[in-house]
Every structure is written in structure tokens, then in C-alpha cells.
Amino acid sequence: MPPTVSTEPNQGRNQGSSPGLSAYADVTASETSLRRFLHGLPGVDQVGAEARAAQLGTRSIKTTAKAHALDLAIRMVDLTTLEGQDTPGKVRALANKALRPDPSDPTCPSVAAVCVYGDMVGEVKSVVGDRVNVAAVATAFPSGRAAMDIKLADTRDAVEAGADEIDMVIDRGAFLAGHYLQVFEEIVAVREACQRPDGTHAHLKVIMETGELQTYDNVRRASWLSMLAGGDFIKTSTGKVQPAATLPVTLIMLEAVRDFREATGVQIGVKPAGGIRTAKDAIKYLVMVNEVAGTDWLTPDWFRFGASTLLNELLMQRTKLATGRYSGPDYFTLD
Amino acid sequence: MARIDVRKTYKLYIGGAFPRSESGHSYEVQDSKGKFVANAALASRKDVRDAVVAARKAFGGWSGRTAFNRGQILYRIAEVMEDRKPQFVQAIQQSEGGTAAAAGRQVDEAIDRLVWYAGWADKIAQVVGNANPVAGPFFNHSAPEPSGVIGVLAPQSSSLLGLVSVVAPVIVSGNTAVVVTSYSRPLPAVTFAEVLATSDVPGGVVNLLTGDAASLGPWLAAHMDVNAIDLVGLAGDTDATTALEVAAADNLKRVRRAPAAEPDWHDAPTLSTMTDFLETKTVWHPIGV
Secondary structure: OOOOOOOOOOOOOOOOOOOOHHHHOOOOOOHHHHHHHHHHOOOOOHHHHHHHHHHHOOOOOOHHHHHHHHHHHHHHEEEEOOOOOOOHHHHHHHHHHHHOOOOOOOOOOOOOEEEEEHHHHHHHHHHHOOOOEEEEEEOOOOOOOOOHHHHHHHHHHHHHOOOOEEEEEOOHHHHHOOOHHHHHHHHHHHHHHOEOOOOOEOEEEEEOOHHHOOOHHHHHHHHHHHHHOOOOEEEOOOOOOOOOOOHHHHHHHHHHHHHHHHHHOOOOEEEOEOOOOOHHHHHHHHHHHHHHHOHHHOOOOOEOEEEOHHHHHHHHHHHHHHHOOOOOHHHOOOO | OOOOOOOOEOOOEEOOEOOOOOOOOEEEEEOOOOOEEEEEEOOOHHHHHHHHHHHHHHHHHHHHOOHHHHHHHHHHHHHHHHHOHHHHHHHHHHHHOOOHHHHHHHHHHHHHHHHHHHHHOOOHHHHHOEEEOOOOOEEEEEEEEEOOEEEEEOOOOOOOHHHHHHHHHHHHOOOEEEEEOOOOOOHHHHHHHHHHHOOOOOOOOEEEEOOOHHHHHHHHHHOOOOOEEEOHHHOOOHHHHHHHHHHHHHHOOEEEOOOOOOOOOOOOOOOHHHHOOEEEEEEEEEOOO
């Protein structure tokens, strides 16, 4: 089981001799200073980022390295179902799949977490217990268009129901309109709502919905904004908007978390979600994590895939490696 | 000044598109006298994998079409082949040698065979299906259903008539096919792929891989997402076909076994060419009152 639940509020924070988040207190003090800081971030070279992502995607990962990568990718999957048609039965089936993705192979690891709507948290929890994390989407997912008190109530409900991780969406409208401080304060407020009575807090993943942010510069700004506001993870997309996760966007986010740790000593996780469907794609992402952010991020604690169909693809590839013959979708559960 | 030849390198036909082999390999195709004709793509196991995925994706739509519609599409293939006759005659003459008249007769026969199978599309269910007698207040019907994705190792010597004779019965009933063409005589199959691409056949229903049946066969036979396999392309090679039958047993794949020698494709086909890739679905149905 991936030990991702933080038991201390500031686990992973203030490492080494770096100044920590406090150095940025004046940046986030006012709308003007925040804007000056975010617009002062170096611009993204779009052509360069896309070329670099494409180039990293050409690495050939074979045999034992591939087997290791597939197992790691399975351990990083946030098995997700976010449909209006989710029933308790379907969610329980998914939770069972999260525990034992391939029932015919006991060596197959569990996934990192199950990601559902807040009202399904209890259902998942009753199946997985503490063996797999439960992530809940909150704050009026996927649009984020609701009053602040509703968003906070949504979050508290999920935390009370036992969610280990909260996936919140930012207000893209406010971000694009330039109201950065409003977005910042929302994240801070949701983070407070993630606190549990015993002093621990549910891990907060901040969904930036990069498909709606228009430019790579905005992706970089939103990443920094989310990290400064105290998100534990930055996540690309809800999966409801196209394009969802892409390699260049994830590259920019990985650069952001790397630079953020250098500047503050605080390590932040990254979660691309949506649109990652093949095992080959997943391995491309892993290569990129290793090359851009470094091996520190190459664990389920710091890198996740938000996916549903990806898991079956990974299992099929895993079976192919083990048996030497191509497998088919008939031999894995539908989800 | 003499015109410079356009030297062709043909490609595979997978999912309605013409990709190069994933491996990047190609091989030289020679005519019946050993002279270089063109390059053909040498399919690898990964092309087999991609073709099976494409065939599986196409299966739902193709098997869900009405039998009448599938028959019309087979007629359409025959029509387009008729228009391309000179090209087929040339391809057969290059591959198999012989006279233009003999090649022309083979093309005619291939077209006639397609028409014959096209006619079967909406009749096979009536011939092999049944309303079974029962002793109670209900009906009991048996109906043929397509098996799914069929691997076909096409005949090695009959490059067009043999190919059509193994592909048409597979697809007419709603199956989709992954076909490995004759290794030394792939050019009529390449032209056939161009016909398929322009005759209303949905992409992925027929996937044509030019390559070596002996090296691709094991991947196709062991593939868990292939429902049946026709081994006629390895006719005469008992060791190879036995190995493939063993590999095919893993997912209880249906196997159309290879004969001792390649059959004479001029003979009239039998219904078993179709029924070998059909499964019988039996349903109980209450009598409405």
C-alpha cells in the first residue's frame, strides 16, 4: 500500500536549509504583488517545451526496465470514476479492482487510490479500508462554479466521510480574469477545510484544468499559484475538458515543482489526469518525471496518474511480458 | 531521354490506413522470373498487435450492420475490382507468371467468388439457423453469430483467387479479419487493399499484412484477443501448423486446420468456409399472449 496519507500537517515541508514558504509571504500579501510575481515568472518557450516532450517520448524502455515501469505505473494510478451514473455497486466493484487489479496474479500491486465524487467516499472506504487511499473531488467539481461556502461544505463533507485526499478545482474564470488573489485565497480556504479534528489534514490536489488555461505561461503561473497556496499536488485536468493531460503541460508542471523545491525546500506532487490511455503513454510520462524532476518524484507519493482505462492497458502489457503472448480485453474487468 | 522508373515501396493496410511496418522493415518482391518488381512492407509482431486492435475496434460496428448491408458492401468490392481488372491482371502475371488470359480468368473468378459470398450474407442464417422443435409454450431459435476477430494466413501460391476465397467468407458473416498475405506474391493483395479502402468497407474490417506467415503466425495464434485462425497459408508444413494449433489452444481459439497441400481454389467453395467462423446462439423465447 502506498503510504501517501500525511500524518503530519507539514510532512515534506521545510526540508534542508531552504527558506521555506515564509520567504514568499510578501508575494502573496496583495493582489498587486502576486500579479507582479506570477507575471515575472520566465515565459515558456512553447516550441521548445513541445520538442523536449516529444524527444523524451522517444526513449525505448524494454524488458526488465519495462516490467519495473509497468508495476510503478500501476502503483501510481488513481483509479477514477466520475460519472453521473456511478452507482454504489459500480463504485464498490472499482474499489475491489483497486485492491487487486489482476486477480489472477498475486504479484500485481494495488493502485495508489480510488478517486470518486464525495458522496461515494464511504462506499469506497467500506471496501478498501486503509489499504488504498480514497480521493474525493470537491469544490463543485468539475466547473468550480459555486459559492465559496458551498465549495467548503463540499470539501468538509468528503473529509468527514474519510477521504484521504481531496481533488479541488480552481476557479478558472477568476484566474483568466486576473483575480489571482481570489484563486489563492480559495485554495488556502479549501486547505483549511481539509484539516481533520486530530490535527492531520487530507492531502490537497489542486486541479488547474490546463485545457482551459489557454497558454503554457498560464500553466506555469497557475502551478506556482497553487503551490504557494499550499496544495500538496498539482493536477492537470478534471478529465471532463479536452485537451486533458498532455506531455508538454506535464513537463511545465514538473519544472515548476522542481524549481519550487529548489526555492523553498517544499516538495509538491504532480498528477496528470485524463487522456492517458496506453501503457506506452504512461511510460513516456515516467521517463519525463525522471528526466525533468528527478527520481525523488518517481514514487506514488509524488506522482500519480488520474485514469480509468489506463489500468487495463497496463495490466495487459504486464500479462504480455509475463506470458509472452498478447492479451485481450476479455480477460480483464470492464469499468 | 528514357523516363526514370517510379520504384514503389508498398505499405500495410491496418484499420483503413496504409501505415509502414512498425519495424521499418521491407523486403524485395520478385516476379516469377526472379526480377525485382517492388518493395513490400515486412510486417512485424507489433503490426499484428496493431491490426488485432483495429479489427477488434471494427468488430462491433461491422457485426452490428444488417446482413443485407454487408452483402451490398461485398458486391461493391466486386464492382471496384472489376474496374481495376487490368491492374490485377498485371499483378498476377508478375507474381505467378503465365499468360494474360490465365490471369484474367483468375481475376474474373475472384470477382465471381466475391459476388457468390455477397449473396450469402442474408441467407446463411436461414440455412444454418433453425427454429427448434420444443415441448412447451415457448420458442427455441438457433442463429449463427460471428466469432469475432479472425486471423487468416492466406494461401502462398494463389495470390488473388486464394486470398479472396479465404477473406470473403470470414467477413461476410460479420467477423473482422487480420490477414497475412502470401510472402513471395504479395502484390495482388496490395492492390486488393487499395480496392478495400475505396469500396465502403469500414476501416479495420480487413487488415492486410504483407509478411512471413511462419514468423507472424505464432503471434496471431497465441494472441488472446483473436477468436479463430485459418492456417491454410502454411499448408504442407505440418510441424509449423501443429505448433500453431497448440498455441491457439490457450484461449480455445477455433482453428481451421491446414490441408496437406494448398487446395485448388477453382473448386466451388463449401458452406464450411463460412460456418467454421460462426458460432451458434440459441435463445429461448416465450410465446407472447
